[in-house]
Amino acid sequence: xxxSAFLGNGFDDEPRACxxxxxxxxxxxxxxxxxxxxxxxDGTPRESCRKLVNSLSRASADDxxxxxxxxxxxxxxxxxxxxxxxxxxxxxxxxxxxxxxxVLTAAEWDHIDRGLRQRLTAxxxxxxxxxxxxxxLRDGVIPHELVLGCPQYRVEMRGLKVPHxxxxxxxxxxxxxxxxxxxxxxxxxRVPSGVSYMLACRTAIKRAFPRLYRAQGVxxxxxxxxxxxTTLTSLGSWGRDPRVAVLTPGHYNSAYYEHAFLAGEMGAExxxxxxxxxxxxxxxxxxxxxxKRIDVIYRRVDxxxxxxxxxxxxxxxxxxxxxxxxxxGNVVIANAPGTGxxxxxxxYSYVPRIIRYFLDEEPILAxxxxxxxxxxxxxxxxLDHLENLVVKEVGGSGGYGMLVGPHSTAAEREAYAARLRxxxxxxxxxxxxxxxxxxxxxxxxxEPRHVDVRPFVLRGRxxxxxxxxxxxxxxxxxxxxxxxSSQGGGCKDLWILRD
Amino acid sequence: xxARAAADFYWMGRYLERTEHTARLLExxxxxxxxxxxxxxxxxxxxxxxxxxxxxxxxxxxADEAEVFLIADAYTLAGTLVEDVTxxxxxISCWSQARENxxxxxxxxxxxxxxxxxxxxxxxxxxxxxxxxxxxxxxxxLEAIDRLHLLVGVVDAMMSRDDxxxxxxxxxxxxxxxxxxxxxxTWVRAGQPSDGPRLSWSDLLRVCRAYxxxxxxxxxxxxxxxxxxxxVRNPELPRSLxxxxxxxxxxxxGIDPRxxxxxxxxxxRMAIRLAASVEMDPGDExxxxxxxxxxxxxxxxxxxxxxDLIMATYVxxxxxxxxxx
Numbered sequence: 078x079x080x081s082a083f084l085g086n087g088f089d090d091e092p093r094a095c096x097x098x099x100x101x102x103x104x105x106x107x108x109x110x111x112x113x114x115x116x117x118x119d120g121t122p123r124e125s126c127r128k129l130v131n132s133l134s135r136a137s138a139d140d141x142x143x144x145x146x147x148x149x150x151x152x153x154x155x156x157x158x159x160x161x162x163x164x165x166x167x168x169x170x171x172x173x174x175x176x177x178x179x180v181l182t183a184a185e186w187d188h189i190d191r192g193l194r195q196r197l198t199a200x201x202x203x204x205x206x207x208x209x210x211x212x213x214l215r216d217g218v219i220p221h222e223l224v225l226g227c228p229q230y231r232v233e234m235r236g237l238k239v240p241h242x243x244x245x246x247x248x249x250x251x252x253x254x255x256x257x258x259x260x261x262x263x264x265x266x267r268v269p270s271g272v273s274y275m276l277a278c279r280t281a282i283k284r285a286f287p288r289l290y291r292a293q294g295v296x297x298x299x300x301x302x303x304x305x306x307t308t309l310t311s312l313g314s315w316g317r318d319p320r321v322a323v324l325t326p327g328h329y330n331s332a333y334y335e336h337a338f339l340a341g342e343m344g345a346e347x348x349x350x351x352x353x354x355x356x357x358x359x360x361x362x363x364x365x366x367x368x369k370r371i372d373v374i375y376r377r378v379d380x381x382x383x384x385x386x387x388x389x390x391x392x393x394x395x396x397x398x399x400x401x402x403x404x405x406g407n408v409v410i411a412n413a414p415g416t417g418x419x420x421x422x423x424x425y426s427y428v429p430r431i432i433r434y435f436l437d438e439e440p441i442l443a444x445x446x447x448x449x450x451x452x453x454x455x456x457x458x459x460l461d462h463l464e465n466l467v468v469k470e471v472g473g474s475g476g477y478g479m480l481v482g483p484h485s486t487a488a489e490r491e492a493y494a495a496r497l498r499x500x501x502x503x504x505x506x507x508x509x510x511x512x513x514x515x516x517x518x519x520x521x522x523x524e525p526r527h528v529d530v531r532p533f534v535l536r537g538r539x540x541x542x543x544x545x546x547x548x549x550x551x552x553x554x555x556x557x558x559x560x561x562s563s564q565g566g567g568c569k570d571l572w573i574l575r576d
Numbered sequence: 577x578x579a580r581a582a583a584d585f586y587w588m589g590r591y592l593e594r595t596e597h598t599a600r601l602l603e604x605x606x607x608x609x610x611x612x613x614x615x616x617x618x619x620x621x622x623x624x625x626x627x628x629x630x631x632x633x634x635x636x637x638x639a640d641e642a643e644v645f646l647i648a649d650a651y652t653l654a655g656t657l658v659e660d661v662t663x664x665x666x667x668i669s670c671w672s673q674a675r676e677n678x679x680x681x682x683x684x685x686x687x688x689x690x691x692x693x694x695x696x697x698x699x700x701x702x703x704x705x706x707x708x709x710x711x712x713x714x715x716x717x718l719e720a721i722d723r724l725h726l727l728v729g730v731v732d733a734m735m736s737r738d739d740x741x742x743x744x745x746x747x748x749x750x751x752x753x754x755x756x757x758x759x760x761x762t763w764v765r766a767g768q769p770s771d772g773p774r775l776s777w778s779d780l781l782r783v784c785r786a787y788x789x790x791x792x793x794x795x796x797x798x799x800x801x802x803x804x805x806x807x808v809r810n811p812e813l814p815r816s817l818x819x820x821x822x823x824x825x826x827x828x829x830g831i832d833p834r835x836x837x838x839x840x841x842x843x844x845r846m847a848i849r850l851a852a853s854v855e856m857d858p859g860d861e862x863x864x865x866x867x868x869x870x871x872x873x874x875x876x877x878x879x880x881x882x883x884d885l886i887m888a889t890y891v892x893x894x895x896x897x898x899x900x901x
Contacts (some may be wrong), residue, residue, distance in 0.1 A: 153698070154691050156679065328680050341683030352580050354895050361899070365582040365739060365890040366833035368898040 093407045095134035096120040102134070104522040112256050112513035113491045113525060114179055125574055126152035127181045129516075132289050133177065138521045143517055145176045145373060148281045157277045159562055160331045172274055173567030178282055179528060179549045180293070186573045189252055191260055192442030193534050194541050196434060197248050198431045200266060200419045201536060202435040204244040206414065210236045218434045219427040223451075226377035226502075227424065228472060229417030231380060233387055239413050240312045247305070247375070247409040248534040249548075252442065254513040260443040262510075262529060264428070266420040267412060268377045271548035272301060272533050273335035274568050279546065283568040294575040304535055309373045310408045311537035319372035321345040322353070322362060326378050326394045336377050345375070350382075354396030358405040365478060373409045374399075380414045389413075422471040422505045423449055430510075446508055450501040459506040460497060463490045466506040468497070468560075481558065483509055512558055517551060517569065527552045529560050530571055545573040577739040581684055583891045584677040585740050589747025591674035592693075595667050598628060600659055602667075603717035609650055615773040619766060621653055622660045623775060626762045627755070628657065628665050651709055658716065659705045667720060671697050673674040686734040689727070732819040739831060745828045746886065751822040753879045754770045755849075759783070760807060760817075762871040765798065780822045783813040808854060817875065821851045824882070831890070843885040850878055 097105040097116040115126045119308035123129040146359040156167040214221040221573040249269025325336035340347035361368035382392040388401035429440045446453035468480040478491045532547035549571040550560035560566040660666045703823040708716040729818045735741045781787040810816045825847040
């Protein structure tokens with residue numbers, strides 16, 4: 078069958094012999110301990126994936142290779158890249174994309190959606206509380222030293238009125254699935270990235286599977302930039318069209334493509350710190366025809382570098398006086414400075430308690446069991462079970478600086494243990510999760526690989542919007558559990574079905 | 577338009593024009609490899625390198641020596657201008673710079689424009705120069721020109737005529753004006769009466785893609801003064817000095833935040849002055865030989881000043897001057 082014929086008949090409702098272990102899925106080995114997103118334990122496809130499996134069964138390996146190549150080529154030509162800054166030079170990389178979409182049912186998504194709304198609502202209340210009255214600290218919901226001693230806690234934010242109490246307007250929460258159901262692996266409340274890859278993946282996969290896409294009834298995500306713009310501008314009141322800017326560290330930043338993409342899609346200015354000037358506590362952008370006022374800044378620069386006057390004085394990326402303009406209420410900054418305290422990996426373990434305290438509800442999405450090495454029991458447990466745990470730095474991200482016990486050598490564990498003993502407050506540990514697996518086209522075969530998903534949540538003045546989809550990250554190396562693009566991970570499209 | 581983005585568009589235009597200019601000069605020189613006497617080839621290399629602002633390579637002046645030297649070394653001389661990443665004016669360096677500018681302009685740049693530029697860059701980056709040389713030395717330059725023309729066409733079809741487009745066009749035309757002034761200056765100097773080899777005036781017209789038009793408008797016999805005058809003042813020729821300065825004046829009139837009302841912005845005033853000087857001075861058939869050289873030098877100096885004024889007025893202006901009144 079040619080690719081065009083395959084594309085022309087992208088789905089087939091007729092039952093076919095397309096179970097795991099046979100036909101196109103001959104190399105697909107199911108393991109009961111990993112939840113499989115495509116097949117049930119008996120090898121038959123899940124109802125939501127039947128059309129997808131039938132489609133894939135009709136395609137030859139060459140067809141799929143051609144599709145995969147076409148999708149990757151599109152990424153190359155359009156420069157959908159992330160940047161890696163090496164020791165001597167900067168290099169651009171294409172994020173590996175897998176052409177087989179992951180499918181979630183409406184009911185599954187509804188569960189995630191409700192859980193994320195609940196979580197973000199609680200986190201915004203928590204942030205407001207710790208920067209104002211501090212009830213949760215006094216009531217012992219979370220140890221005050223954990224919050225006040227967190228490097229991301231900004232004393233400059235204490236008592237400061239944040240527009241509509243929306244500290245976190247944009248959030249990307251990593252959700253995983255095991256045999257026990259969905260759970261949150263981590264919250265990204267500072268400058269979550271990946272939404273542009275989510276949209277680029279969708280565009281590419283929609284082209285690759287046009288008929289299947291239509292037949293499946295997939296929910297749309299393409300209006301995300303519009304929702305982002307609405308969310309950002311809802312945080313202030315203007316008598317005119319507000320001017321929005323995306324503040325980027327510059328084109329050396331790994332997520333520069335995303336910054337440029339979002340600015341372009343929103344019709345916002347893409348600015349670096351050097352493009353902005355603060356005069357009389359008002360933020361201006363340098364245009365070719367003079368200085369123009371900026372009303373909203375969607376910042377993709379970490380707190381430390383936002384304003385050399387208030388935060389790190391050696392920052393070349395920030396804007397002198399920006400925080401003063403923010404404090405005066407002349408500009409909206411999203412996310413607000415100081416939100417990082419809520420996505421600290423040690424604070425993470427208290428999120429279920431935070432939800433119960435502020436909302437008086439049980440968490441809809443579970444947390445992953447977490448041991449705090451700052452506590453003697455947690456440290457002892459971690460040191461005793463290093464070979465079975467994943468150990469992370471509390472402020473780390475991108476998969477850097479962590480130890481995956483089962484995949485480590487004795488020497489690596491020994492070195493890591495020394496770091497743990499030297500600074501236990503900087504670490505947490507979690508059990509190695511049996512992440513669910515989805516079908517991927519790797520090395521010319523359809524095989525299962527571990528996946529997670531990062532949905533993007535927007536919190537405006539009045540409501541929360543969650544794009545029905547997310548960046549589905551996949552560990553492309555066989556057996557690997559690390560999905561970060563900087564660590565050999567890739568991405569795939571996530572299809573949320575209408576019903 | 578963001579001032580830094582305006583600068584990036586401007587420089588992107590300049591780098592793309594520079595790449596094409598290098599490609600055209602190379603195509604001219606490499607096409608002649610087959611049947612041109614070695615001493616003329618040596619002069620050709622000197623003119624190409626001088627025009628591109630690159631140190632002139634040490635080439636022998638003796639015809640016999642040149643024969644041996646040039647044929648063996650044409651590959652190296654061309655390679656320096658095509659694939660040498662340490663040479664800031666090589667085609668790959670200029671294309672790469674244009675792409676870097678474009679990368680920072682993604683929010684303002686239509687996807688198709690970026691894709692076309694990016695594909696062109698990847699083509700030259702992945703090009704096997706040795707293999708391309710074996711297939712025909714001039715083919716590589718020709719393909720580069722075709723790809724750049726494709727990009728210009730995509731820009732023309734896809735971009736709104738806003739300040740982004742104006743700054744990019746402005747960059748292309750300022751670059752063109754400077755290059756044409758240097759090319760004319762270099763060619764006229766190389767054509768000064770002497771016993772040595774000379775370059776033909778019809779070749780100059782060919783390098784500037786003006787030969788066919790000249791033949792139709794004037795004569796098949798190319799005369800020195802007539803050719804220079806044609807390249808300076810013909811309004812229909814995209815590479816004439818007059819064409820460039822008039823387009824620059826129009827573009828600056830569109831960019832001027834005061835809407836081209838008096839007092840005009842400094843770059844706009846300078847462009848009008850340049851237009852007047854092109855109209856009046858160099859390449860006039862009545863002028864005495866050699867007087868064009870002074871005119872080209874003045875033109876080049878003024879065009880560089882125009883660049884400085886553009887940067888000072890629209891990009892690097894002091895904050896106090898930019899505050900809203």
